[in-house]
Amino acid sequence: MGKHTGFIEYDRKVPIERKPSDRLNDWSEYQLLLSKENLEIQGARCMDCATPFCHTGIQLGRSMIGCPTNNLIPEWNDLIYRGRWKEALERLVKTNNFPEFTGRVCPAPCEGSCTVAINDSAVAIKSIERAIIDKGFAEGWITPNPPAIRTSKTVAIVGSGPAGLACADQLNKMGHSVTVFERSDRIGGLLMYGIPNMKLEKDIVERRVCLLEAEGILFVANTEIGKDIQANELRESFDAVILCTGAHKPRDLFIEGRELKGIHFAMDYLTANTKSLLDSHFADQAYLSAEGMDVIVIGGGDTGADCIATALRHKCKRIVQFGKHPQLPMGRTDANPWPEFPNTFSLDYAYEEASVQTGKDPREYSILTKRFIGDGSGRVKELHTVQIETRTDQHGNTFIHEIPGSEKIWPADLVLIAIGFSGPEEEVLKAFALKQDKHQKIKATNEKYATNIEGVFMAGDVRRGQSLVVWAIQEGREAAIACDSYMMSKIK
Template sequence: MGKVTGFKEFDRKTEEYRPVELRLKDYGEIFTGTHNESHLQNQGARCMDCGVPFCQSDDGCPINNLIPEWNDLVYNDKWEEALSRLLKTNNFPEFTGRVCPAPCEGSCVLGMNNPAVTIKNIEQAIIDKGFEQGWIKPYDVECKTGKKIAIVGSGPAGLAAADELNKLGYGVSVFERDDRIGGLLMYGIPNMKLGKDIVDRRINFMKDCGVEFITNVNVGKDITIQALQQDFDAVILTTGASEARDLPVDNRDAKGVHMAMEYLTINTKSLLDTGRADESDLSAKGKDVIVIGGGDTGTDCIGTAIRQGAKSVVNFELMSQPPAERADDNPWPLWPLIYRVDYGHAEAQSTFGKDPREYQLMTKSFIKGSNGELTGLTTINVEFNNGQLVEITGSEKTWDTQLVLLSMGFVSPEHYVSDDANIKLDDRGNYKADYDQYQTSQAGIFTAGDCRRGQSLVVWAIDEGRGVAKRVNEYLA
């Protein structure tokens, strides 16, 4: 695939983001919005004729994207054919091309001893060009089944299921408790990483194809699952894993300690409603901000806080700093656990002169002022000894802060929907259903995405949405 000697001739070179000093002035996407096609053709040329493309394996892309095929087509300047190949497996490349961490690149065969192919860049460029050139047009469903399906939750799993089932001729209605469609795509990921015009473009496209979207309806509270079952032939729960992991330490009730997703949601909604996110009800402006927990959500909090005019931003990590290269116990093709600098880290470096991350820190307590407001917190350094977390005596420290954002992942879906549906949970509190089956303990009720498998990637949600659509089609056949 690609050029036979391309991986020898061309070095890996990713597409650059907008300069930090420019992008920090707005909430627009960090991406430039343009793609250098000749550059991307050279990058596509690096895709090897590797025999077994591990980028499509279980350690690579969950939806089995035909990566070598569309890399080769881009190299040969056949962009429309590349788009056709891409859309065979991925309903929403414009989302994954922007926010997916690219496990495919982690398992790229070239990555054994060279930098991997820039798969994610090429994917984003293909779909962006497809929309720009008008190659992506609403489809007509010739054969209607006459059967209706209700999907609860409009995140990537729900949208993928809706798209697949709509193509099969079912009447699909997607219910969303928020005022806008998209789930975490809309409110959980800030605009600079995934423009909401990109989300709206896909939603409007799906509407044009016949999918019905219903907002401001909280299934399980505003309407029961039983009521949905009376009107629909099947119900699919794709509510996500929205029960965030808390930090139960002293003075947790201090005014100024918030969940990261609450912070991101409020500020994205403010941006969409008023055009401003730096004057929302939960702004970091002028505050010393501490983000507890890393990952993509932590990075998004860093980037948002800087744009709002935070006085300082620090990011606490419980684990030690990752190595620059793979460790011996982290071999290819496993996901490389290495040190990375994401967009928010680079922005903090530019703004405050240093990487915001502080490693091996455990928060012991919050500090409250006379009116219950957050004024600081205390930490202690930790290390792992034979798998056990050990506090380092004498390393206690007090930090000034007026805003703490908890970004420590999610433990399960909220349970009012499962309680209403009377479905069983697994031992982690997720809706119980086997992978590749998606059937809950109640006939006619299916589930997919983070609410079934636990917190995961957008690409896994798409995979599960496609999978549950297949099972529901078999169920109703």
Template sequence: MSTPTGFMKYQREIPADRDPVERIKDWGEFHKHLSDDQLATQGARCMDCGTPYCHTGMELAGTVSGCPINNLIPEWNNLVYRGLWKEALDRLHKTNNFPEFTGRVCPAPCEGSCTVGLIGDSVTIKTIEQAIIDRGFDEGWVVPQPPKMRTGKRVAVVGSGPAGLATAAQLNKAGHLVTVYERADRIGGLLTYGIPTMKLDKAVVQRRVDLLAAEGIEFVTNTEIGKDIPAAELLNTFDAVVLCGGATKARDVEIEGRELNGVHMAMDYLNGTIKSYLDSNLEDGNYISAKGKDVIVIGGGDTGTDCVATALRHGCKSVTQFGTHPKAPLTRDSINNPWPQFPNVYTLDYAHEEAKALFGEDPRAFSVLTKKFVSDGNGNVKELHTVQIERTVDENGRKVYREIPGTEKVWPADLVFIAVGFEGPENTLINQLGLEQDRRSNVKARYGQYTTNVDKVFAAGDMRRGQSLVVWAINEGREAAREVDKYLMGSSMLP
């Protein structure tokens, strides 16, 4: 380890964020940075455990514990402590194709399973990870590395999100000729159009895309497989096809008044804002504006939180985020949520911190069920009716919700965004290829193998596993590439 007593001697430190009231005036990233000395001190807190749970990437109690891509965290913590930044970058890139993405948007399950967290605050792993890759780009260490030889095999990757990009990067390293198809006008999938710019600057995404293109990957935009190009054409043209189209079919709600004007799906709101911002700095007006409006977000996850942050930057009059889950405890429940499970504790995400700074309170309302949307008489939503609920377990052990009498409430609303998750992938391409689906409608392909029921067709990422984390998408993209390489060549040197 860096220092035997570092975890006792030094306190956890994370970078300060830009002032919430100031940062909602623009769309830039909101994190500041630690100095080299501060980062070295944070690296010194790593215990270099005999069993580094931060590295394991297990699924416990329905959540991930540790890093799904098995980052060599203790190793690069120590290298940063010693000032060996280039060596730390090499170690980071051994397991992670895109640390500039995970270092910004990953919820850091590695920190939740950090052994230091048993007795205090975990090591600031995510901060160190981002610092390493940003230093690598700043110093010019991250450069194109095209393969020395080509196999002549051609692979099509459908979808350019994190799973598609990871698949393409690894297959290109193996020497195959890779073409990535994206139906949007920009490469990146959810990295570009699903995550707001204040969490992930799109220049960071484009920088990596340009690097991959320089290494020999061909990117084709504005092209939807199954629509612009028949799926059968890919099978006839390429030696293998990898489907990484994501779980983009948003889940809707069946609530009275759903048809009213002003009620929108969350991704339509986020995508429109991001595209308008990238196209014209919002000057074209091609987005749903929350300026001066009372906004309600239904859904307590990351997508709903991003809607809150976006509405604040539009200049909303008010914003509230509904969740059916109860408010989390202030400290980890050692019985029901023990280490190394991801800690379920009350925190203020970036958007909640901003709303609290602007309006004086956390914008979330917990254990809330929306009963109906009410019209203003002209087809526009004017208010929501809700009731408080509590979660119980029935005689069959299933979790059920019970409405609490007397807790009905009316909320004014000019705009409502539905962010209650995703049902799975869209079916056009799946049906054309005749692919089997699992009970959740995802493409049926066993984890670790990624083969479908159709020869030379593979599936990875959210399209195979359902809505998940960016880091899981990278994990599956890397593993799928290895399996495709085996299929094409008989064996593989890919990790």
């Protein structure tokens, strides 16, 4: 695939980014596209490897190998190299319903499993993927394509995030009549309110939703199950129900001072910010401002990084991010071999911005928050931490050891908790009388996308736990197949 010697002749190039000093003054996407010529050269770097791990989509322990949607990556890389962009688009959308999302926010496990990446820089798969879909929209190649024939079957999908949208898209293509219920005021779930605008501009989400509507999918916003409509109403009104509500129950810190004002969950902070931006460009003041504040983000993941980028645009005074793990190595270790996803140090967009605005990387490693201290009027003013290290006892058990003398006090006006999610919210589970497993996910039957209630299915984070957008899309696609099989088996 591509040019047989391309990976030798050409270096990896990825889209340039707008200068941090410029983009910190707005909420627009920070990446710019490569030229058509450069992209075709990048496609040439895809080598004719015998076993392309990039599209295998295998979960190996906690590591991901290749693309979960099994994208036909070598095929569309080759077509881009040859300048056959429309054909490349046709290959891309065979496996991925929304490459305009994954091409922007996916961490690209495909690139970590690229054969070139064994001893060189991976093929710029993510950049090419985004370029293909963006060109498809720009050229007018992507138009509404409703099914020619409708079945008599109806499906209700609860939740309009990536799993819900992918599931709806697939079932609609099969000819079923699909209605998507969303409790928020806008369709898109995590894509709309959980990911900041500078990573995924919301007109990109709305463009896709409008396309799905034109293809026959009905979207119902501002509707919460168990409140605005009952679970039994859905089951009686539709032939099947699919829950794609995500895993929004945040993990919390149960330590002294947690009740103080000024301490918030990260997703509440991000959601309020994006909603205010879209509603009024912040004129309504209906968001949590970090302006002039000492901000501390607890949690070292992507959500925490998004909080940093948001607080910087609010013009915070100082910002620090706490992570409980040590700094990642610059290169792969023996415990993280190819083709696993590389757990290596990187400078995310938010950290680059913080380095420019504050003069330093905001991350602090191997640190544990011990308590919050208030100012006497009920607001947080500081938090106390200690450095930690992981040790292993004689039986092979690992435990966290606090390092004596490493205690530190940090000033804090705003604290954002971004330590992940523990599972789905309980309201939907109770509404449908669903069982949970030991990890608080909805318990699956022998058919992994079916719940213990007949005709009720599940997909995405509500089933597998907190994960990636690309996994949510794949889950939605597979749940659609399970749901279709169930409904069509009922036809006599």
